[in-house]
Amino acid sequence: MKETTLKQIATELGISITTVSKALKNYPDVSESTKKAVKDLAIALHYTPNSFAVNLRTKESKTIGLILPTVLHDFFSNVIDGILEEAEKRNYLVIILQSNEKYELEKKQIDLLLSKRVDGILLSLSNETGEFHHLKPIFEHNTPLVLFDKIAKIVNCSKVSINDKKAAYDAVTYLIKKGYKKIAHFRGSYMPQNSIDRFLGYKKALEDHDISYDSSLVFVCDNNTDFEDGYENARKAMAVQPEIDAVFAVTDLVAIGAIKYFNEMGIKIPQQIAIFGFSNWFMSSLITPKLSTVDQPGFEIGRTAAAILFDEIYSKKNNLPIVFQSIELETSIIERQST
Amino acid sequence: MKETTLKQIATELGISITTVSKALKNYPDVSESTKKAVKDLAIALHYTPNSFAVNLRTKESKTIGLILPTVLHDFFSNVIDGILEEAEKRNYLVIILQSNEKYELEKKQIDLLLSKRVDGILLSLSNETGEFHHLKPIFEHNTPLVLFDKIAKIVNCSKVSINDKKAAYDAVTYLIKKGYKKIAHFRGSYMPQNSIDRFLGYKKALEDHDISYDSSLVFVCDNNTDFEDGYENARKAMAVQPEIDAVFAVTDLVAIGAIKYFNEMGIKIPQQIAIFGFSNWFMSSLITPKLSTVDQPGFEIGRTAAAILFDEIYSKKNNLPIVFQSIELETSIIERQST
DNA sequence: TTGTATGCGTTATCAA
DNA sequence: TTGATAACGCATACAA
16 A cells, blocks of 8 residues: 555645644644645545655654563563553553673663664663663663563663562561461572662561571572472571571572472471562462562562653753652561461 | 664775665675675664665565463463464564454554554464454455464464364273273363364264263253363262262363362262363372373464464465465374372 | 645655 | 765745
C-alpha cells in the first residue's frame, strides 16, 4: 500500500502542506472549514504520520529502552508488566534487551539503544557490573536513565528499589519473634549489592535481638543463587549444624530448593525447621508447604521507574530542572505455612 | 553532547558529505587515503549515524514488534528469550506489547506498531480473537507477519506452533500404556484453538485404545485456565467420579492446582491418581511430586518464528518471492513422579 | 487564515 | 575519484 503523506492531502485539496499539517494538529490559526476538509480526507485516505520523519524532525522517538539481566525470571516479568502499563499510558514504546548478567553485553546493549536514539533508558544492573564506565555514553548523550532493582548508589541518576537490608531485617526479626533461635542464612554471592544488604539485614536483626552472629550458620549460594543452591546448602547445613531451626534464604528459589531437601528427608516444615524466602515468586504459594516470604513489588517497581523516566524525559524536553529521585518501595512480610 | 554528523566530518576535512558517507560505507570509488582520513576522524568524534535519518531514507527501522497475551507467563518468557536471541543475531530490536487476551487491545497494539513502521510483526493471538479483521492493516502495509503458538489456520501468513492434538494424544497414550483406565481431562475454555486441539487429542487417544470417551470425565476450566481451576475441578471430579485414576490437564498450572488438592486430601500421587500436565513450566519440576508433562519448546518457538520473520523481511526488501511456512515443532513427553 | 522557505541527517543519482 | 543536488516526510519561523 502506498502510504498517504501530507503532500498528497495537500495537492488533492489544492492547499499547502503547511496548512494540512497545522489542520491535523488543530492549530488555532486554521479555519474550521479547511480543518474539516483536511481531517475528512485524512481519514478517508487512512493517513498516519510517517514516524521516521517525525522522529527526525522532533528528535525523539517516543520509545524507551529496557535492559535487564534476564527475562526468564518471575520478578522481572512483573517489572516488565509494570513498565509496559506505564508506557502505554504515556504513549511510549519499549524495546527490551537482556544483559545475561554480563558487563560486556550490558555495555553493548547500552550502546545499541543509544545508537537507536531512544528517549530514555531503564536499567537493572547485571551481577557482573562493578564499575560504571559503560554508563558514560548515556550521560554524554544526555539520555535520561533510571536504575531499578539492581542499582548502584554511586551512579548519579534516579533509582527505584526496595530496602533489601530492612526487608531482610524484618524477615529475620519475624522469625525471632516466632521463637526460632538458631537461624541460618543461605546468602547470595558476593557481587550484587542486594545479596550483601540482605545478609547485613540478617546480621543486624540477630544482633538487635541479642542473638550472637555465628558465621558458621551462613551458607553461600555460589552457583546461580537458585534451586540447586538451596538444596545443596540445606544438605550441608544439616550435616554441619543439625540444630538449626530456621533458614532465611536470599531468594524464593533457594528457599524452595531447601524445602525440597527437607521434604525428601522427612524433616517437617515448619515443626522441625522453618523456611523463609525472599521475593514472593508466584510459585511460592503453590508449593507444599506454602512459603513465607518477603513481598518484593515487581510490578510497582517497574511502574514507578518508568513513571520517573517519563517525567525526566518530559522535563528535559521542556528545559525544566531534573531532580534525581531515589525511591525505596515498601516490602511486606507474607506469612504462610513454612514458618 | 552535540551529536556528530556527516556534515561536521565533511567540513572539518574540507570534503563533501557525499564522500564522507561513501567512505564510511567502504564504497569502492573512494580513495584509500580519504577513506582513512574520514574513518579516523569519525572514530575520534565518536560518530554514529543518526538512525532517525537512516530510517527515513531507507524506510526501515531494523525493529520488529512482538504482541503476546501476557508477559507474566513462563512459556511466553521463554518465547521472548528465543526471539531476543535471534533478533540480536540479526541486529534487530524488539518492541514488546501485551494484548491482555483482549481483541480490542490486540487491534490497538497492531495499529501502534504499524504507525511506528516496524519492519515486521510477531503475534500470538489473544484468547478473545476469533475474527481477523484487525490483521488487515498489516497486510495492507505489506508488513511481514508471523503467528506463533496461538495461531489461526485461516490467516495467510507463516506460523510456528506445536501440534497440540498430537502432543495431547501422546500424553494420554502414555497414560493408557502405563495402565491408567479412567482418565479425566481438565480442559481449557472453548475459545483458543489450543484447548480444543488438546481435547481432541485426548479423545482420539482414548478411542484408538478402545476406551470409550465419557464426557462426564471432562471438566472445563472456565476461570482463567489456571491454578484455581485445577484445584476446583479436582474437587468436583472426586465428588462425581471417585474412580478416576488419572488426570490429563490442559496446562501445568491446572495440573499443579489438582496436585495441591490431592495432596491436601491425602490422596496419593501417583498411586491413587496420576497427574499429567502440559507445557513443562519451570516450576513443574520443583513441586512435590514432580509433574509429568509435555515439553513445549517455548524458546525454540520464539527463535524459529523470529528467524522466519527476518527471512521474510529480507526477501521483501530484495524483492524475492516469499513462501509462507507453517512449522510445527516437536514436543516430547517428560516423565516425572506424578504418573 | 494561508503559504513559503528551510532544515532535520542521510542516501542515491548523476555529472564533473 | 569526487561532489552538487535532490529526496525521504514532516514541522516551524516567518512572511504574506
